Amino acid sequence: MKIHIKNGRLIDPANGIDRPADVFVAAGKIAAIGQMPDGFHANKVIDAAGCVVCPGLVDLSVRLREPGLEYKATLESEMLAAAAGGVTSLAIPPDTDPPLDEPGLVEMLKFRAKNLPGPRVYPVGALTQKLEGSTLTEMAELTEAGCIAFSHADAPFADTQILLRALDYAATFDYPVWLRPQDAFLARGGVAHDGPVASRLGLPGIPALAETVAIATVLALARESGVRLHLARLSTREGVDMVRAAKQQGIKVSCDVSANHLHLSEMDLTRFDSNLHFLPPARSLRDRDALINGLKDGTIDAICSDHAPVDDDEKQLPFGESSPGASGVELLLPLTLKWAAENQVPLAQALACVTRKPAQILGVANGHLGVGAHADICVFDPEASFTVTPKTLKSLGNNTPFLGLELPGVVKATVIDGHVDYEVY
Amino acid sequence: MPDNLQLTPDGKLKHLLTLDGLPSRILTQILDTAETFMDVGERDVKKVPLLRGKAIFNLFFEPSTRTRTTFDIAAKRLSADVVTLNIAASSQSKGETVLDTVANLTAMHADMFIVRHSQSGAAHFIARHVAPHIAVVNAGDGRHAHPTQGLLDVFTIRRYKGAFHNLRVAIVGDILHSRVARSQIHALTTLGVPEVRVIAPRTLLPTGVEQMGVHVYHDMKAGLKDVDVVIMLRLQNERMKGALLPSAQEYFKLFGLTPEKLALAKPDAIVMHPGPMNRGVEIDSEVADGPQSVILPQVTYGIAVRMAVMSMLMGPTA
Amino acid sequence: MNAPLPDVAGLLDQLAEQIRPAMSPDTALVGIHTGGAWVAEELHKRLQPVLPLGTLDISFYRDDFSRIGLHPEVKPSAIPFVVEDQSILLIDDVLHTGRTVRAAMNELFDYGRPASIKLAVLIDRGGHELPIRPDFCGMALAIEPQQNVQLRRNEQGLLTLTVV
Numbered sequence: 079m080k081i082h083i084k085n086g087r088l089i090d091p092a093n094g095i096d097r098p099a100d101v102f103v104a105a106g107k108i109a110a111i112g113q114m115p116d117g118f119h120a121n122k123v124i125d126a127a128g129c130v131v132c133p134g135l136v137d138l139s140v141r142l143r144e145p146g147l148e149y150k151a152t153l154e155s156e157m158l159a160a161a162a163g164g165v166t167s168l169a170i171p172p173d174t175d176p177p178l179d180e181p182g183l184v185e186m187l188k189f190r191a192k193n194l195p196g197p198r199v200y201p202v203g204a205l206t207q208k209l210e211g212s213t214l215t216e217m218a219e220l221t222e223a224g225c226i227a228f229s230h231a232d233a234p235f236a237d238t239q240i241l242l243r244a245l246d247y248a249a250t251f252d253y254p255v256w257l258r259p260q261d262a263f264l265a266r267g268g269v270a271h272d273g274p275v276a277s278r279l280g281l282p283g284i285p286a287l288a289e290t291v292a293i294a295t296v297l298a299l300a301r302e303s304g305v306r307l308h309l310a311r312l313s314t315r316e317g318v319d320m321v322r323a324a325k326q327q328g329i330k331v332s333c334d335v336s337a338n339h340l341h342l343s344e345m346d347l348t349r350f351d352s353n354l355h356f357l358p359p360a361r362s363l364r365d366r367d368a369l370i371n372g373l374k375d376g377t378i379d380a381i382c383s384d385h386a387p388v389d390d391d392e393k394q395l396p397f398g399e400s401s402p403g404a405s406g407v408e409l410l411l412p413l414t415l416k417w418a419a420e421n422q423v424p425l426a427q428a429l430a431c432v433t434r435k436p437a438q439i440l441g442v443a444n445g446h447l448g449v450g451a452h453a454d455i456c457v458f459d460p461e462a463s464f465t466v467t468p469k470t471l472k473s474l475g476n477n478t479p480f481l482g483l484e485l486p487g488v489v490k491a492t493v494i495d496g497h498v499d500y501e502v503y
Numbered sequence: 504m505p506d507n508l509q510l511t512p513d514g515k516l517k518h519l520l521t522l523d524g525l526p527s528r529i530l531t532q533i534l535d536t537a538e539t540f541m542d543v544g545e546r547d548v549k550k551v552p553l554l555r556g557k558a559i560f561n562l563f564f565e566p567s568t569r570t571r572t573t574f575d576i577a578a579k580r581l582s583a584d585v586v587t588l589n590i591a592a593s594s595q596s597k598g599e600t601v602l603d604t605v606a607n608l609t610a611m612h613a614d615m616f617i618v619r620h621s622q623s624g625a626a627h628f629i630a631r632h633v634a635p636h637i638a639v640v641n642a643g644d645g646r647h648a649h650p651t652q653g654l655l656d657v658f659t660i661r662r663y664k665g666a667f668h669n670l671r672v673a674i675v676g677d678i679l680h681s682r683v684a685r686s687q688i689h690a691l692t693t694l695g696v697p698e699v700r701v702i703a704p705r706t707l708l709p710t711g712v713e714q715m716g717v718h719v720y721h722d723m724k725a726g727l728k729d730v731d732v733v734i735m736l737r738l739q740n741e742r743m744k745g746a747l748l749p750s751a752q753e754y755f756k757l758f759g760l761t762p763e764k765l766a767l768a769k770p771d772a773i774v775m776h777p778g779p780m781n782r783g784v785e786i787d788s789e790v791a792d793g794p795q796s797v798i799l800p801q802v803t804y805g806i807a808v809r810m811a812v813m814s815m816l817m818g819p820t821a
Numbered sequence: 822m823n824a825p826l827p828d829v830a831g832l833l834d835q836l837a838e839q840i841r842p843a844m845s846p847d848t849a850l851v852g853i854h855t856g857g858a859w860v861a862e863e864l865h866k867r868l869q870p871v872l873p874l875g876t877l878d879i880s881f882y883r884d885d886f887s888r889i890g891l892h893p894e895v896k897p898s899a900i901p902f903v904v905e906d907q908s909i910l911l912i913d914d915v916l917h918t919g920r921t922v923r924a925a926m927n928e929l930f931d932y933g934r935p936a937s938i939k940l941a942v943l944i945d946r947g948g949h950e951l952p953i954r955p956d957f958c959g960m961a962l963a964i965e966p967q968q969n970v971q972l973r974r975n976e977q978g979l980l981t982l983t984v985v
């Protein structure tokens with residue numbers, strides 16, 4: 079398959095490119111940029127006039143709901159949704175059912191995904207068996223099976239002695255550990271940000287402290303163990319400050335934020351809409367602004383969708399009884415563009431947060447369009463917009479807090495491994 | 504926080520879900536209407552035919568005796584047909600969802616749902632999903648709201664104090680878990696009470712409670728000084744001893760209403776309690792049964808207030 | 822519409838004189854809010870019965886509630902005597918369809934079982950829809966179905982009739 083993407087504006091943050099340039103793909107790789115190679119005969123031409131051509135997006139948290147939770151969504155539906163969102167690589171958190179704590183499960187998942195069209199799939203292994211926080215998993219075996227890091231997803235990790243040992247063990251083999259910082263006790267029973275809005279609505283709160291106490295603990299443990307630490311889904315201003323300080327001290331730490339947290343706050347909760355029930359909770363406007371700025375100044379490395387499709391039976395419930403999580407892999411690009419436009423962030427810098435930088439955290443060579451790189455490409459029209467409705471989403475989860483909103487950026491084509499996996503011409 | 508769910512486009516009451524954001528015009532109209540129902544209970548025939556033929560369903564997802572009974576009486580005094588479902592004990596345990604229950608009762612031609620649920624926002628959730636002709640009354644949702652209780656409390660205050668603009672009101676006890684307190688605070692501030700105080704230890708106060716327009720006190724001596732109205736809240740048994748409070752005894756010592764503490768309030772201060780009372784925990788019997796207590800009149804007024812709410816909801820707009 | 826409307830005070834005098842022979846000392850007067858209560862007040866002054874005046878707000882007894890909803894300015898009913906075995910003179914300003922009177926009688930029965938009820942109205946404008954006729958009537962007035970007779974009271978308490 080040889081593809082010629084012509085007339086587009088090429089933005090490749092990793093290689094410092096932002097100019098009109100054609101892209102030539104052959105044998106699954108980038109064959110050339112700008113000038114057509116001699117003897118190149120395209121089987122497929124994509125006219126990207128008026129569009130941006132950029133590396134395919136790398137999403138650090140997408141739940142495909144397999145194995146075990148297929149009633150919420152299936153591998154087929156969610157991989158297609160990801161491709162429709164321009165996502166070409168994604169990391170899967172281990173909170174499947176059963177969790178990704180055995181090599182066989184990981185192998186099966188990789189095998190299933192490989193035989194379906196759609197993005198490259200990178201499982202994140204469970205840090206402890208059954209995500210119970212007591213017994214370590216066979217990390218070496220899991221790595222061999224395809225896990226690129228280890229995490230505890232949203233499961234509580236209360237015992238700090240076991241956490242230290244888990245970090246130590248991972249550090250022994252230089253396996254990265256991804257943790258969503260949340261103190262299990264301080265967060266217990268909470269469903270919304272502990273602040274004036276939750277107080278008014280009578281929703282049990284998760285204090286900002288639940289995050290900062292956990293970050294303080296985890297950073298101290300990480301420094302001790304020397305583990306490669308990634309903090310997932312920051313949600314507080316103080317959390318951003320702590321990571322900034324840690325980076326300045328030379329601690330090996332990276333972090334991400336979900337696209338939801340760049341746009342939503344506790345103020346959006348007033349109608350008890352359970353689509354706004356996700357973890358960590360949308361916090362104060364002050365926190366949201368700190369996340370926006372932390373991303374801008376590079377303290378926060380990447381934006382992820384934290385895609386979590388939930389079926390209607392579990393979402394159509396009173397707020398506190400509903401399952402947390404928001405569907406969003408198709409909204410990662412639009413929400414990133416919206417953040418960039420609202421905060422005067424250059425397009426190339428914004429796209430780096432969903433391409434090159436998350437690829438570095440994943441530890442893979444994707445996320446750029448140098449000659450010889452994987453041909454994972456997203457072509458989108460930055461001027462077009464669309465309204466989010468259950469119909470415009472390919473995901474089986476309709477549970478997004480952005481329903482009814484008009485968002486910028488329409489993906490026109492997604493190329494994965496040199497194949498056109500999604501196209502709307 | 505305005506919630507348009509409970510008002511029609513022309514500003515009439517459609518559902519009663521919370522007092523938060525309801526204009527004082529509506530609150531006053533409810534109180535005035537309740538006033539007209541006051542004598543119905545004293546007639547030979549204790550009912551009026553206003554809601555004859557209307558089907559009102561009490562949906563109690565959480566057990567309750569008192570509130571359910573007063574809604575029951577109120578509906579019957581309006582000649583409505585009342586069906587009470589203790590869903591906590593029936594279909595929910597068989598796996599039927601809230602929406603299934605609501606759809607089933609709608610098919611039985613319900614006109615109004617009185618909803619109590621342990622989850623904050625449950626009444627909003629149901630109101631958002633019912634057929635347009637059905638009115639929803641929140642009879643208590645989680646920690647969020649108990650609007651008819653808040654209304655009957657301000658109705659009581661108006662009956663004893665006449666007006667709101669010159670009052671100091673203290674609410675004492677477990678504000679954190681109290682939907683009653685939240686509804687009282689919204690009603691009092693909306694009706695123009697210039698000073699609403701809450702008195703509680705920090706463990707029983709919600710984060711940012713000041714932003715609801717109240718003054719925070721941790722000490723009964725300072726908090727009760729010169730108040731016109733003292734509202735005591737019920738302390739749930741399971742919260743008397745544990746991480747929120749060390750013991751019921753210490754709580755009574757610090758925050759229980761005794762004649763000595765009540766003496767700090769104005770001499771004509773009234774004492775209220777939403778019931779049921781824990782005598783010797785939040786209130787001394789001498790106060791509960793004393794001349795300043797209006798706790799029993801509150802119960803009587805509760806019926807008139809609920810009649811007013813139901814009759815205002817069941818009109819042509821519903 | 823063009824017929825000159827009579828002076829209300831004169832009508833009240835005439836109505837009182839009609840009623841007086843039928844009054845026993847213990848007859849109770851009950852006016853229907855709002856116009857009927859004004860008329861009842863005036864008749865109470867003229868007839869000087871022993872019992873205090875009663876008033877009814879029939880908002881809770883209307884048969885058109887489900888069409889028009891609750892009147893936003895509903896007033897309390899006040900019956901300051903025992904209805905059981907009482908002779909009652911029910912008073913309204915204008916008799917039209919008869920539905921208001923029906924509702925008022927229903928409400929009265931919820932206070933007790935009266936010995937008798939008689940009806941006095943200032944104006945009978947026709948258009949009856951129920952078998953209800955006044956026992957005492959200030960005057961009968963033939964007007965078009967789409968017209969309405971209204972009793973009004975100004976700040977000095979002066980009553981006037983208008984056709985609209």
